[in-house]
Amino acid sequence: MSIDWITVAAQIVNFLVLVWLLKRFLYRPILDGIDARETEITNRMQEAARAEEKAQTVESDYHEKVQALHVAQSDMTETIRKKAEDRRDALLAEAHQKMDREHKAWQAHLDDEARKYTARMHRAGAGALLELTRKALSDLADETLEGRMAHHVAKQIAPMATDLRRAAGEPANAVVSSHDPLPSSAQDDLAAAMKVVFPQIALQFETDEDQAPGLVLRMGGAQLAWTIDTYIDGLDALMEEQLAIATDPKVPVHER
Numbered sequence: 001m002s003i004d005w006i007t008v009a010a011q012i013v014n015f016l017v018l019v020w021l022l023k024r025f026l027y028r029p030i031l032d033g034i035d036a037r038e039t040e041i042t043n044r045m046q047e048a049a050r051a052e053e054k055a056q057t058v059e060s061d062y063h064e065k066v067q068a069l070h071v072a073q074s075d076m077t078e079t080i081r082k083k084a085e086d087r088r089d090a091l092l093a094e095a096h097q098k099m100d101r102e103h104k105a106w107q108a109h110l111d112d113e114a115r116k117y118t119a120r121m122h123r124a125g126a127g128a129l130l131e132l133t134r135k136a137l138s139d140l141a142d143e144t145l146e147g148r149m150a151h152h153v154a155k156q157i158a159p160m161a162t163d164l165r166r167a168a169g170e171p172a173n174a175v176v177s178s179h180d181p182l183p184s185s186a187q188d189d190l191a192a193a194m195k196v197v198f199p200q201i202a203l204q205f206e207t208d209e210d211q212a213p214g215l216v217l218r219m220g221g222a223q224l225a226w227t228i229d230t231y232i233d234g235l236d237a238l239m240e241e242q243l244a245i246a247t248d249p250k251v252p253v254h255e256r
Helices: 005-072 074-140 144-157 161-168 184-197 229-245
Strands: 172-177 200-205 215-219 222-226
Touching: 005 222, 005 229, 144 172, 144 184, 144 215, 161 222, 184 200, 215 229, 222 229
Parallel strands: 172 200
Antiparallel strands: 172 215, 215 222
16 A cells, blocks of 8 residues: 555645644744733833832932931931931832842743743644644554554564463453454464464454554453554653653753
8 A cells, every 4th residue: 555645745734834823823922921021020120210219319308308407406417317317228128129029029920921831832732743643644554554563563472471471361362453454474473473472372363443553462351552542642641741841940850
């Protein structure tokens, strides 16, 4: 069965269109949201600067009052001047502390929102990629692919013999199901591999059109699957793990 290059090209075009849509309708709103928050932080900093200027104006007023009182009573003027300076320092310190707290809070909030948006964008892209990969493999899969998978599975039976015996119990027969009929050579390889490890078990071959392309071995209480879905599920789990590591700065280096 030859590969339909028109279908492959169409899938590539669909993927490129999807990437463009993600960039246009997901990534741009994220940047706009970040710009809006940066503008809000700038406005807050400007308000803090105006508060500082107001505090400096208050300081000037206090100095004028101190000078006026100094003419009338020098001792009282010194006391008032000292209190005014202490008040000024307290106001300035409070203004600086408030500005630092608000700046740190907004920066932390901005960083958190950026990480959340980035994680959503990555997950959306990863989900789309998995769906495209699943569809492409399903479209390209045929009996030749299942035949190659059967030869591969035949080599895996012996290393898994102990685990299979433990899970299967004492079955009288085993069934290998596939989406399309397996080639005779693939059936012979599987039968020979099973005969070596489980000589008392009869092996049967079945087809299931509802099953994903690949092989499923059922033997007693044991069931092993080598299908496109199992490979895609493994890829999905790997991508989820990598996304969690990339978007969580608290993950220790040794866990990565």
